[in-house]
Structure formats: C-alpha cells, structure tokens
Amino acid sequence: MKNNKIFFKKSKVLPVDNFFRNVLYDSKxxxxxxxxxxxxxxxFITSPKITNLFSEIIAIWIIACWExxxxxxxxxxxxxxxxxxxxxxxxLKTFSKFPKFDSIKKIFLFExxxxxxxxxxxxxxxxDVKWIDNFNIIKEGPVIFFGNEFxxxxxxxxxxxxxxxxxxxxxxxxxxxNVVEIFKKASQKNIKIIESYKSLRKLxxxxxxxxxxxxxxxxxxxxxxxxxxxxxxxxxxxxxxNQNTLQxxxxxxxxxxxxxxxxxxxxxxxxxxxLNEFFLKKGLKIKKIIxxxxxxxxxxxxxRAKILAEKMKFTEQSDLYLRxxxxxSPRFMGDLFxxxxxxxxxxxxxxxxx
Numbered sequence: 227m228k229n230n231k232i233f234f235k236k237s238k239v240l241p242v243d244n245f246f247r248n249v250l251y252d253s254k255x256x257x258x259x260x261x262x263x264x265x266x267x268x269x270f271i272t273s274p275k276i277t278n279l280f281s282e283i284i285a286i287w288i289i290a291c292w293e294x295x296x297x298x299x300x301x302x303x304x305x306x307x308x309x310x311x312x313x314x315x316x317x318l319k320t321f322s323k324f325p326k327f328d329s330i331k332k333i334f335l336f337e338x339x340x341x342x343x344x345x346x347x348x349x350x351x352x353x354d355v356k357w358i359d360n361f362n363i364i365k366e367g368p369v370i371f372f373g374n375e376f377x378x379x380x381x382x383x384x385x386x387x388x389x390x391x392x393x394x395x396x397x398x399x400x401x402x403x404n405v406v407e408i409f410k411k412a413s414q415k416n417i418k419i420i421e422s423y424k425s426l427r428k429l430x431x432x433x434x435x436x437x438x439x440x441x442x443x444x445x446x447x448x449x450x451x452x453x454x455x456x457x458x459x460x461x462x463x464x465x466x467x468n469q470n471t472l473q474x475x476x477x478x479x480x481x482x483x484x485x486x487x488x489x490x491x492x493x494x495x496x497x498x499x500x501l502n503e504f505f506l507k508k509g510l511k512i513k514k515i516i517x518x519x520x521x522x523x524x525x526x527x528x529x530r531a532k533i534l535a536e537k538m539k540f541t542e543q544s545d546l547y548l549r550x551x552x553x554x555s556p557r558f559m560g561d562l563f564x565x566x567x568x569x570x571x572x573x574x575x576x577x578x579x580x
Contacts, residue, residue, distance in 0.1 A: 230403050230487060238398055239408070242472075243437050245397045246381035246492055251338060255488045258339040258379075263491055264310050270475050270491060272375050273459070273518075273559065274313040277549040279534075281316030283525045284372065288317070289327050290577035291370055291455065297326075300366040302454075304334045304358075306373035306445075309342065311349040313374065318352050334358045361444060367452025368571065371445050374459045377501075378493040380438040384470065385412055385420065387430045392417050405484045422507075425499045431468040433494060439504060446508045446568075455569035455576070456510075459518055461562045462496030471495035498564045505568035513567040513579040519560030522553060525578045 232255050233248040234240060240248070250257045257263065264275060273280040292301050308314050314335065321328045333355045337343045343357060356363070384395040386409060393409040394416065400406050412420075419436070426432050445456055463471075474481040476490035483492065498515050505512055516524075531550055535543045554560045567579055 230399060230405050233487060234399060239396050239410075240398075242384045242395050242397065243381040245405075246472075247437065249487050250379070250381065250492060252488070253340070256339075257488050257491060259341040260488065262310060262342075262345060264312075270478060272309060272312075273553060273563075274309070274316065274374065276552055277546065278316050279527055279530055279550065280522070280553060281313045282320050282530065283522055283527050284313065284374075285317045285320035287457070287525060287577050288370055288372070289321070289324055292327055292331075294573055294575050294577075295368050295454075295571065298368060299330055300332075300368075301327075301330055302332045302334065302364050302367065302369040302452075304336055304361070304364070304369060304371045306336050306371060306458075307376040307379060308335045308337055308346055309375075311346040314346070314350050314355065318350075318355075332356075332364075334361075334364065336361075361448045364448060364452065368454035369448055369452050370454055371449070371456040372458075373456075375493075376460070377435070377438055377458055377496050378460050378462070379491075380435060380441065381492075382438070382472070382494045383416070383434045383436050384472075385416075385432040385434065387432075392420065392432075405487070423500060423503055425466070425497070425503050429466055429468055431470065433466075433471060433497065435494075435497075435500075442504065443508070446505070446510060449568075449570050450509060453571050455567060455571065458501075458566050459521075459563055460496045461559070462498050462564055464499050464515065464564070466497055466499070496564070498566055501566055505566075510568040510570055511574065513569075513574075513576060515564055515566050516579065517556075517561045518563035518565055519554040519556060521565040521578045527554065 233245060251259065253259055263270065264272060288303060305314060321331060335346060335355060335357050337346065337357065386393050392412040394412045396408050396410055397405050398408055420426050420432060420434055449456060471494045472483055474483045474490045474492045476486055481490040502512055502515060531546055535546060552558045567576060
C-alpha cells in the first residue's frame with residue numbers, strides 16, 4: 227500500500243479530479259504513461275478496434291462536413307485522444323480515396339500521454355500528420371474536432387449536498403497507506419460554477435468535469451474564431467441519477483476503484499445534458515444528442531457492411547455482423563454511447579443528424 231504515496235506527491239489531501247489525474251497521467255507511474263490500454267491484450271476495447279467500419283464512417287462524416295462547408299481550401303481535423311492510432315490510420319486510408327479532399331486536409335493529433343504519443347508516431351507513418359500540445363498552430367479555418375472516448379478519460383470532481391451545503395469529495399491516506407475518501411466544504415468558486423448550471427441544481431450528488439471543461443473552452447474558442455464543429459462520442463447519460471459513475475477496468479474485468487492504482491483504467495460516465503448546457507453557454511449551436519447506434523445507421527454503416535460482406539466467406543460475414551451488433555445494438559454500445567455535435571457555422575446540415 228506504500229505505493230499509493232506516489233500519487234500524493236504535492237499534497238496529503240487531493241480532490242477526486244486531481245488525484246485521478248495523478249493516477250492516470252503521472253509521467254512515470256500514471257496508467258496512460260506506462261502501458262498500452264487498448265485491445266485484447268490491454269484492459270478495454272474501443273469502437274475503432276471492434277471494426278474498421280467505425281473509423282470509415284467517421285472519415286465519411288468528416289468529408290461530408292467539408293462538402294457542406296463549401297469545400298474550403300483550408301480544412302483542419304483535430305483528433306482528441308487518438309489512442310493507439312487505429313482510427314487515424316483508417317481516416318488516412320479512406321481520405322486517400324477522395325483525392326481533392328485528401329490534397330487540402332490537415333490532420334492534427336492532440337494527445338496528453340507522452341507514452342501513447344510515441345506509440346502513435348510508430349504506427350502512423352504519414353508525414354502530413356502533426357502532433358500538437360495546444361491549438362495555436364491552427365491559424366485558418368474551418369476546423370473539425372473529433373473525440374471518441376476522449377471526455378470520459380478526463381478526471382471529474384465529485385460533490386455531495388448535505389443540509390443544503392455543498393461538500394467536495396477528496397482522497398487522503400490513512401496510517402496504513404490506504405486511500406480513503408473525506409468530504410470538505412466546497413470552495414465558493416466551485417459552488418458558484420456549479421450553481422450556474424441548471425441541470426445540476428436539484429442533484430444531491432454531483433459529478434462535475436472541471437478539467438474537461440477547461441480543455442473544451444480552448445476548443446470552443448478555436449471554433450468560435452475559425453468556424454467549424456466538435457463531434458464527441460462517449461458512453462454516458464442524459465438524466466443524472468445522483469450516483470457515483472466512476473469505474474475501473476483491468477484486463478476487461480471490473481476492478482475495485484481504489485485497487486491497482488496506475489495499473490487499471492479509471493473513467494466516469496459523461497453527463498450529456500450538462501455537456502449540452504456547457505456548449506450553449508459558450509455560444510455554440512447544438513444538434514439533438516443521438517445514440518451511437520442511430521448515428522452509425524443514419525451514416526450508412528449497414529449498407530457499407532452489406533457491400534463488404536458480398537466478397538466474404540460465411541464465417542467472415544458472421545464475424546463482421548457480430549462486431550456491427552456490438553456497435554449499434556441497444557443491448558451493447560448502441561444506446562449507452564451518445565453522440566453530441568456542437569458547431570458555429572452558417573449552415574446546419576450535418577450528415578447523421580436531423
């Protein structure tokens with residue numbers, strides 16, 4: 227248990243978001259800086275690893291955006307949290323089939339983990355792709371930001387209302403070096419921020435993505451100035467249920483939240499109603515939030531699968547449709563994963579959305 231001390235370097239008491247940021251992103255011991263979390267040999271599988279069709283659909287959606295924007299000569303694509311580079315590689319492959327678009331597009335990857343960045347650079351062998359730490363390099367628009375399971379990996383704050391007073395959950399170490407939770411009166415600054423969101427006012431237990439919103443504020447400023455949009459796909463909910471959604475996964479199995487720190491993935495479900503409210507407060511327009519299943523089907527994933535299946539053996543066809551079901555069926559990722567689109571542009575005819 228003494229190992230837990232490494233995540234409390236600068237303070238003996240840490241709010242939930244700062245603690246888990248250390249656990250996930252510490253330069254030496256952080257989860258995302260010490261192992262490859264994706265795939266069968268990792269801890270979880272993301273949509274791009276289930277089937278290439280997911281990434282192909284995202285590529286087609288991006289090209290459709292470019293067309294609805296009037297086929298501008300400057301067009302920027304920023305992938306947020308590119309994982310192991312699987313999605314990027316399929317984007318590049320698909321873009322190459324559309325020469326006019328391919329010749330003008332610029333691709334930027336925004337990755338916080340230096341470890342994953344090294345892996346991406348080994349796997350993405352394309353000189354046109356640039357890795358960025360901020361968005362200042364993008365001077366001319368429009369710009370599309372895309373994130374698949376990006377927001378859930380950014381640690382959240384947690385608060386509890388006790389007798390109409392707001393208390394923030396923190397973590398500290400007991401005498402045996404076990405991580406334990408304690409509640410401290412919330413700061414006036416945090417109380418003010420939380421009270422400014424209508425969707426949080428009646429909740430007794432509140433999860434608030436302060437770090438995530440800091441990232442999104444920089445993105446919103448870029449979209450506001452250069453025009454464009456942000457598409458985010460993540461697992462989450464529309465109606466908060468006053469519950470702790472933090473969860474840990476290790477080797478594709480549920481892991482106790484405070485066990486195997488630095489060796490297991492830790493995420494939280496995304497509050498899409500809050501996300502919607504955030505974008506509106508920042509002056510962006512919003513399309514109605516839809517499920518991943520609806521988005522992929524509207525974008526023609528089943529038709530694309532049918533074309534591919536014609537050249538496949540029966541066993542390959544079965545495998546393809548099983549993978550598809552995992553993405554679009556309400557019993558699997560189809561309903562649990564939501565899609566949100568925030569934008570600033572004259573036209574609002576985006577593919578996949580009504």
